[in-house]
Amino acid sequence: MTASFQPPAHSDQIRVSFPQEHVMLLTFNRPKALNAVTPTMTSDVKRIMDWFDQEPDLWVVVLTGEGRLFCAGADLVAWNDRQAGGGVQSDQSDIINEVDGFASLSRRFTTSKPVIAAVNGGAHGGGTEIVLNCDIVVASDDAKFALPEVKRGVVAVQGGMPRLARIAGHQLASELLLTGKTISATEAATRFGFVNQVVPKGKVVSAALAWATEINQNSPDSVQSTKRALLLSNWHGNIEDAVVAHIGSLESKRAFVCENIQEGLRAFVEKRKPSWKNPAKL
Structure with a gap:
């Protein structure tokens, strides 16, 4: 709903x-x-x-x-x-x-x-x-x-x-x-x-x-972290600089510790469709 x-x-x-x-x-x-x-x-x-x-x-x-x-x-x-x-x-x-x-x-x-x-x-x-x-x-x-x-x-x-x-x-x-x-x-x-x-x-x-x-069928945490990486690739001419900046971003840090990473991996093992949660506010 x-x-x-x-x-x-x-x-x-x-x-x-x-x-x-x-x-x-x-x-x-x-x-x-x-x-x-x-x-x-x-x-x-x-x-x-x-x-x-x-x-x-x-x-x-x-x-x-x-x-x-x-x-x-x-x-x-x-x-x-x-x-x-x-x-x-x-x-x-x-x-x-x-x-x-x-x-x-x-x-x-x-x-x-x-x-x-x-x-x-x-x-x-x-x-x-x-x-x-x-x-x-x-x-x-x-x-x-x-x-x-x-x-x-x-x-x-x-x-x-x-x-x-x-x-x-x-x-x-x-x-x-x-x-x-x-x-x-x-x-x-x-x-x-x-x-x-x-x-x-x-x-x-x-x-x-x-x-x-x-x-929206995908994890919103993963999607938002991925978009942050795309934006950072426009800001940094060097690939390694963009990777490091992304890993240090709030979206990347959230994606690694959120409920959705656990849910996505668990759903894969259990062979079912994941049920995603709203991302936590940054």
């Missing part, structure tokens, strides 16, 4: 629901504006995600967008107004101070819980930067992706560039970033390597929830 949750208060620019056990669905809810991100939306997402990180019974989050586009990125009209008012220094300071990145998602390295993107229609600019920071990406077959910042005189500085370079390699990342071109979901999956699955339009959320179900 799904637990009863009381997430923090938030505006109607996002929606929060719990479609299945251990899963939170976070929906960007500005369809008329193609889910372009506002300061209010960023604050809402941060509040919800910080709460999600601390909720033991929630193991996976699925991100999606209401309407025909996952996320159009930043509100360029508002950005133009700030520039006209001499807000360039404020823009740069905001990027540094917002440690979780665009919409509190594009550089969110604090969470060791899996984040799945269910991309309807596509993502542009900061929306693609959010996608690049997700662990699993499901996209509709009509989805388009772009990092068109160079076409507008700005730069994809919220984590998209280094993430894409690591995923796709220097040359393919340059192709997308230096031209600002738009690519299809199939190209994102087969050439650039940041989409896991392409599904028919209207099926992205159900497909993402199926990924969440598959992940």
Whole structure:
């Protein structure tokens, strides 16, 4: 049975629901504006995600967008107004101070819980930067992706560039970033390597929830420790440094002493399906 949750208060620019056990669905809810991100939306997402990180019974989050586009990125009209008012220094300071990145998602390295993107229609600019920071990406077959910042005189500085370079390699990342071109979901999956699955339009959320179900069949302690290792591999250029940092992480220490490691090994010996417990708070 799904637990009863009381997430923090938030505006109607996002929606929060719990479609299945251990899963939170976070929906960007500005369809008329193609889910372009506002300061209010960023604050809402941060509040919800910080709460999600601390909720033991929630193991996976699925991100999606209401309407025909996952996320159009930043509100360029508002950005133009700030520039006209001499807000360039404020823009740069905001990027540094917002440690979780665009919409509190594009550089969110604090969470060791899996984040799945269910991309309807596509993502542009900061929306693609959010996608690049997700662990699993499901996209509709009509989805388009772009990092068109160079076409507008700005730069994809919220984590998209280094993430894409690591995923796709220097040359393919340059192709997308230096031209600002738009690519299809199939190209994102087969050439650039940041989409896991392409599904028919209207099926992205159900497909993402199926990924969440598959992940949640495993020990949540092991999953969260594993994600921490993946994040640390991005922080450390040396493999041994990443291994040592992971072994010393709170998630790794918890995984070695938790009930779930005992349950998983016991279930293997007894030839039965394990019954996992919620991880202890870190």
